[in-house]
Amino acid sequence: MAKGGLGSGLDFLFDDNAADVQVKKNVRMSEIEPNRNQPRKNFSEESIAALADSIKQYGILQPVLVRPMNSGYQIVAGERRWRAARMLGMDEIPVIIKELSDLETMQIALIENLQRENLNPIEEAMGYRDLMEQYGMTQESVSKTVGRSRSTVANSLRLLQLEDEILDLIEKNSITAGHAKALLSINNPELRVNTARKAARGMLTVRAIERIAAEEAELKPEPFEMDPETDSYFREVEIGLAEVLKRHVSVRYGQNKGTLTLDFYDKEDLTELCKIFTWY
16 A cells, blocks of 8 residues: 555554564553444454464564553554454553644544555545544545545545445445445346345356446437337337346437447457357
């Protein structure tokens, strides 16, 4: 990930257990609390256990970044180390204490997780949204702060437009971010949710969802007038071709001429379509 804004100069935060920072102070575990507003909501017990094994063998080589809060301290970066230390039953851990605002705390927590790629797509999107809604940041300023392109931030935020059931499937890794982006192209909410359910069962690839979205899109008919019998015939041709070719087909006829329109989805698909026609 390209580093920019707060992202540059924070490299010392992003190695789980690297000894490249001078320990500033040891603080009792009971004095430290996690940040409930941090973007990452889900922690893998397996990865925490693996980190605990590393700490048990080598100790905590990388201090946890905290800020003073009331009578104790709040974690800004390094919650995984804190959780691993708690798993080991440690009484105290090394920390770096720094005065930070709520905005700086949120920015650093988001950057830490993004650089480790620990966030699922929904946690990432919600982190961007929180920076914008809680602190009045724009997409441009968010992108500069976290070192991501503006289009990446915008596309991430679009995922939050999906239904709660779909968001839940993404968070559980039942469908990928690629599936989710393809689902955004489907306009009908019921079709979108049903398609997501099929994808979660392994029945649909990203490309298959893109085809469903393309087939849903209605082509505006030309202002041709056809009698009922002719119209019925062309409709049957549309249905038959669509069934065989597995794509949206449109037949329009009028004034002694007509058009046959077929959808294709990429170069590979067009090549396969051409092979069908040349074979016939």
